[in-house]
Amino acid sequence: MKKIHIFGIVVIAIAISLIVSTLGNTSSYVNFQRAKEVAEAGNNKEMHVVGQLKKNASGEVVGIKVNPDKVSFSFIMVDNDGEEQKVYYNEPMPTDFYRTEQVVVIGGFKGETFLANKILMKCPSKYQETTV
Amino acid sequence: MEETLHTGIGAVGHLSVIIAFVTALLSTFSYYKATVGSSLEKKNEWLTNARVFFYTHIVSVMTIVVALFSIIYNHYFEYHYAYSHSSRNLPTHYMISCFWEGQEGSFILWLFWNAWLGLALIFTNKKWEAPVMTVFGAVQAFIASMILGVMIFDLKIGSSPFILLRDAMVAPIFETDPNFVPEDGTGLNPLLQNIWMVIHPPTLFLGYAAGLIPFAYCIAGLWQNKFKEWIRPALPWMIFATAILGLGIIMGAYWAYETLNFGGYWNWDPVENAVYIPWLIMVGAIHTMIVFKKSETALKTSIILVLSSFILILYSTFLTRSGVLGNASVHSFTDLGLSGQLLLYMMFFVIVSVALCIVKWKKIPTSDYEVSNYSREFWIFIGVTTLSLMSFQVLIPTSIPVWNAFLGFFGIESNLAAPADQIGFYTKYQLWFSIAVAILSGTGQFFYWKKMTKDQLVKDLAIPIVISLLISAIIIVSTVMNNMSYILLVTASVYSIVSNSKVLFSILKNSSIKLSGGSISHIGIAMMLIGILFSSGYSEVISLNNTGMLIFDDAPDDTMNKENVLLWINKPRKMGEYTLRYRGTFAEIEGAPGYVLKSDLDLTDDPFKVIAKKDIKFNKKTYFKKGDTLRTHPENTYYQVEYEGEDGEQFKLYPRAQINPSMGLLASPDIKTYATKDIYTHVSSVTDPNQEKEWSDEKEIESKIKDRFFLNDFVTVFDEMERLQFVDGVPLSQEDVAVKAKLRIFDNDRVYRAEPIFIIKDRQIGKVPAYIDDLGVRITLNKINPESGIMTFGLKTTMKDYIVMKAMSKPLINVLWIGTLVLMLGFIIAMYRRFQEYNKLEKS
Numbered sequence: 001m002k003k004i005h006i007f008g009i010v011v012i013a014i015a016i017s018l019i020v021s022t023l024g025n026t027s028s029y030v031n032f033q034r035a036k037e038v039a040e041a042g043n044n045k046e047m048h049v050v051g052q053l054k055k056n057a058s059g060e061v062v063g064i065k066v067n068p069d070k071v072s073f074s075f076i077m078v079d080n081d082g083e084e085q086k087v088y089y090n091e092p093m094p095t096d097f098y099r100t101e102q103v104v105v106i107g108g109f110k111g112e113t114f115l116a117n118k119i120l121m122k123c124p125s126k127y128q129e130t131t132v
Numbered sequence: 133m134e135e136t137l138h139t140g141i142g143a144v145g146h147l148s149v150i151i152a153f154v155t156a157l158l159s160t161f162s163y164y165k166a167t168v169g170s171s172l173e174k175k176n177e178w179l180t181n182a183r184v185f186f187y188t189h190i191v192s193v194m195t196i197v198v199a200l201f202s203i204i205y206n207h208y209f210e211y212h213y214a215y216s217h218s219s220r221n222l223p224t225h226y227m228i229s230c231f232w233e234g235q236e237g238s239f240i241l242w243l244f245w246n247a248w249l250g251l252a253l254i255f256t257n258k259k260w261e262a263p264v265m266t267v268f269g270a271v272q273a274f275i276a277s278m279i280l281g282v283m284i285f286d287l288k289i290g291s292s293p294f295i296l297l298r299d300a301m302v303a304p305i306f307e308t309d310p311n312f313v314p315e316d317g318t319g320l321n322p323l324l325q326n327i328w329m330v331i332h333p334p335t336l337f338l339g340y341a342a343g344l345i346p347f348a349y350c351i352a353g354l355w356q357n358k359f360k361e362w363i364r365p366a367l368p369w370m371i372f373a374t375a376i377l378g379l380g381i382i383m384g385a386y387w388a389y390e391t392l393n394f395g396g397y398w399n400w401d402p403v404e405n406a407v408y409i410p411w412l413i414m415v416g417a418i419h420t421m422i423v424f425k426k427s428e429t430a431l432k433t434s435i436i437l438v439l440s441s442f443i444l445i446l447y448s449t450f451l452t453r454s455g456v457l458g459n460a461s462v463h464s465f466t467d468l469g470l471s472g473q474l475l476l477y478m479m480f481f482v483i484v485s486v487a488l489c490i491v492k493w494k495k496i497p498t499s500d501y502e503v504s505n506y507s508r509e510f511w512i513f514i515g516v517t518t519l520s521l522m523s524f525q526v527l528i529p530t531s532i533p534v535w536n537a538f539l540g541f542f543g544i545e546s547n548l549a550a551p552a553d554q555i556g557f558y559t560k561y562q563l564w565f566s567i568a569v570a571i572l573s574g575t576g577q578f579f580y581w582k583k584m585t586k587d588q589l590v591k592d593l594a595i596p597i598v599i600s601l602l603i604s605a606i607i608i609v610s611t612v613m614n615n616m617s618y619i620l621l622v623t624a625s626v627y628s629i630v631s632n633s634k635v636l637f638s639i640l641k642n643s644s645i646k647l648s649g650g651s652i653s654h655i656g657i658a659m660m661l662i663g664i665l666f667s668s669g670y671s672e673v674i675s676l677n678n679t680g681m682l683i684f685d686d687a688p689d690d691t692m693n694k695e696n697v698l699l700w701i702n703k704p705r706k707m708g709e710y711t712l713r714y715r716g717t718f719a720e721i722e723g724a725p726g727y728v729l730k731s732d733l734d735l736t737d738d739p740f741k742v743i744a745k746k747d748i749k750f751n752k753k754t755y756f757k758k759g760d761t762l763r764t765h766p767e768n769t770y771y772q773v774e775y776e777g778e779d780g781e782q783f784k785l786y787p788r789a790q791i792n793p794s795m796g797l798l799a800s801p802d803i804k805t806y807a808t809k810d811i812y813t814h815v816s817s818v819t820d821p822n823q824e825k826e827w828s829d830e831k832e833i834e835s836k837i838k839d840r841f842f843l844n845d846f847v848t849v850f851d852e853m854e855r856l857q858f859v860d861g862v863p864l865s866q867e868d869v870a871v872k873a874k875l876r877i878f879d880n881d882r883v884y885r886a887e888p889i890f891i892i893k894d895r896q897i898g899k900v901p902a903y904i905d906d907l908g909v910r911i912t913l914n915k916i917n918p919e920s921g922i923m924t925f926g927l928k929t930t931m932k933d934y935i936v937m938k939a940m941s942k943p944l945i946n947v948l949w950i951g952t953l954v955l956m957l958g959f960i961i962a963m964y965r966r967f968q969e970y971n972k973l974e975k976s
Contacts (some may be wrong), residue, residue: 014521015524018525018528018561019528026550029547029549069677071677071698072694090694092696095791095797107552117553
């Protein structure tokens with residue numbers, strides 16, 4: 001076997017292991033129930049959950065609690081299956097949080113609370129104006 | 133009815149797009165004919181045609197640029213592009229940014245660079261003109277088709293930047309008045325209002341455009357069976373493209389560092405990855421092309437790398453523009469319905485490249501020579517493999533959304549998401565690859581310049597290894613480094629700097645500086661690695677909130693550090709070795725060097741104009757007088773934070789925030805730069821000025837002149853009363869009375885003045901309250917008792933002004949920036965040498 005062949009095999013092996021380990025490191029989009037199951041199974045892998053803020057009958061956002069030192073807050077989020085869940089975030093509340101149409105929280109369950117490490121928001125007309 | 137819309141310029145623009153598209157196709161066809169023609173005479177005829185078409189193409193591209201720019205520059209808001217990307221108050225240099233903020237404009241930018249690069253090729257390389265320009269023409273036709281904006285039956289081809297607002301939007305106003313033109317545009321995304329955003333996209337696109345040149349040469353070489361000859365003219369362009377793209381990437385990183393508040397310069401966002409992936413392959417291609425020139429090996433590898441680098445550029449365009457990343461990235465473009473067209477564009481060149489390779493593969497010469505362990509070919513080959521794997525590692529996770537979309541196409545639902553901690557995930561792999569790159573770039577240079585044997589190698593490497601181990605040991609011990617991978621990276625980078633410096637000195641001593649490009653670039657890369665390692669690996673949040681107090685009783689994790697601090701106005705707060713004081717909100721004023729306290733300015737009806745309440749001075753020079761009308765940028769608010777170190781050092785930082793009605797709080801940091809570190813500060817939350825204030829119930833306070841009393845928590849001195857002749861410029865009659873109470877309010881080390889007014893005019897009582905926004909107080913003068921001399925003040929309070937801020941320290945970040953300059957210097961020297969080499973060869 002020529003050296004170049006051994007080299008080729010090594011490179012392919014590295015490439016395959018890169019793919020495999022990437023798949024092992026990916027997160028997934030799940031609902032709260034699934035995220036809870038994962039956490040209860042002792043896996044602290046981070047999950048993406050997509051949903052909306054809880055609103056009352058007149059459309060106002062409810063359930064946001066800002067810590068008095070303003071450096072953390074919690075809110076109630078409803079996932080796409082309609083399940084409500086308290087989410088805690090260790091960062092200040094984003095200014096336009098009340099107006100967000102959709103939230104993606106990335107994190108996992110700690111006991112009964114979902115601890116978000118990152119929040120992605122989709123605000124109305126964030127990218128494109130649609131009215132004059 | 134009189135025509136009020138400026139439809140002419142749009143028609144010219146749109147027509148030019150069509151001409152540009154058609155001439156690109158015609159020049160492709162003619163250049164193709166000129167390449168494959170049967171006789172020299174025929175070939176020359178077609179070549180003449182082709183040039184005429186390409187020149188026409190250039191003229192029409194320039195017309196497109198001029199047309200779109202004048203639409204933006206002249207504020208023709210009847211055009212959708214101007215309306216949605218620009219506004220009247222935008223300075224000219226940001227109008228340039230508007231030009232390419234939208235997808236269509238950025239395609240035009242790409243078209244523009246390609247046109248000029250094509251012209252440069254026509255003039256510099258007659259031998260290769262016909263086949264190379266065939267590829268150029270085809271690429272131009274594809275790009276021009278992206279902005280065609282025509283409907284063929286139900287198929288939309290391209291999105292035109294020249295459509296009118298009324299055609300782009302459904303709004304009731306156009307039914308009543310089809311000629312309605314909005315007063316102002318929606319403006320430029322404030323995050324893009326930054327000088328780096330003016331120059332960074334054109335640089336990136338020049339890099340993209342230049343990346344086409346080596347690809348075109350490679351295709352031409354395979355096509356014309358000139359398997360080896362294409363390398364020589366393509367190499368200098370490959371270095372040029374890599375240098376420019378690299379410069380663009382770094383500018384983008386610097387912009388992110390300066391303007392975005394994630395506290396870094398690289399976030400492994402898919403859009404950032406999309407430029408990094410092809411760049412690594414381009415760097416690899418430079419190396420194999422140089423190897424080929426020296427020793428006729430690595431030809432097939434060069435062909436594969438050059439072809440893949442351009443295809444990866446197309447792939448990254450697809451990623452960022454098709455909307456496929458919509459949920460994964462913060463700054464990809466929105467979908468304009470062009471993904472099918474982009475896919476077609478990419479697949480066309482993939483198929484052409486693969487087909488050409490398959491057909492010609494057997495004919496491509498290979499050298500039989502078995503590569504020895506002590507040859508430069510071997511080491512460079514390993515280096516290039518490392519670069520390719522590095523690129524591959526980023527490519528796979530970045531493509532996850534594409535993979536999901538692809539499976540969805542077959543009805544399989546895939547819910548894979550990118551790794552949650554992107555930075556941690558990519559760093560884990562890229563760190564080890566970087567160690568390999570540093571070692572290989574340090575060692576490879578020795579092989580490159582000499583014929584090497586085992587003994588020679590030991591002799592040559594001994595001194596650099598000893599020196600670099602010494603230096604690294606000092607760094608490791610003095611920074612108490614205990615992470616194995618960091619230790620290895622530092623050692624490998626120091627080794628690369630030392631060994632490349634040794635090579636550099638011997639080059640400078642023995643031959644010409646022209647040959648030093650390689651070693652200088654490698655030193656630059658190693659410096660960048662050290663800078664990245666320290667600035668991110670040892671980046672430290674210094675605004676830690678370590679009180680350990682459990683605020684929410686049901687908080688899931690009370691041990692977690694909170695990385696922000698709350699600063700009430702004027703109230704000092706310890707943060708590590710610093711004492712911080714937040715001093716209020718400031719505005720920037722045109723024509724003055726610093727920022728002006730907002731409470732020293734009066735607002736007018738025009739948000740861009742304010743009136744000075746007192747003289748505006750900086751460094752004892754008066755810039756504006758009291759009462760002057762000044763121009764400001766109302767979207768920016770600067771929050772002054774005073775830092776005071778334990779050693780008495782003082783400085784002020786002005787982190788910026790924009791409270792944007794549609795995007796919320798956009799925070800930009802302010803940075804204090806030291807030689808060894810940066811102190812990086814940004815606001816995370818502020819009192820929202822647009823929010824309605826909630827005032828407390830009024831409390832009455834009685835006081836006499838010269839008395840002291842408490843307003844809320846603030847000591848207040850009631851200095852005097854003053855009788856007024858005018859209120860709001862209106863003279864008062866004999867029976868009317870108006871008085872002003874003068875109060876001084878002390879908050880920590882700051883004094884505020886409040887002057888509430890009490891009026892009796894036409895037997896009516898009027899009260900003009902005094903507001904002190906910083907302190908959140910509103911004071912009225914409610915009653916005056918002339919007999920007892922007791923005045924009654926009414927006090928309402930709301931929340932005091934505050935900010936929540938985050939501060940980080942970034943050690944040795946300057947090494948990263950200096951390293952990039954060194955890298956660029958290396959690229960310039962290498963480019964100069966290769967262009968010169970090629971020119972000499974052409975002339976001989």
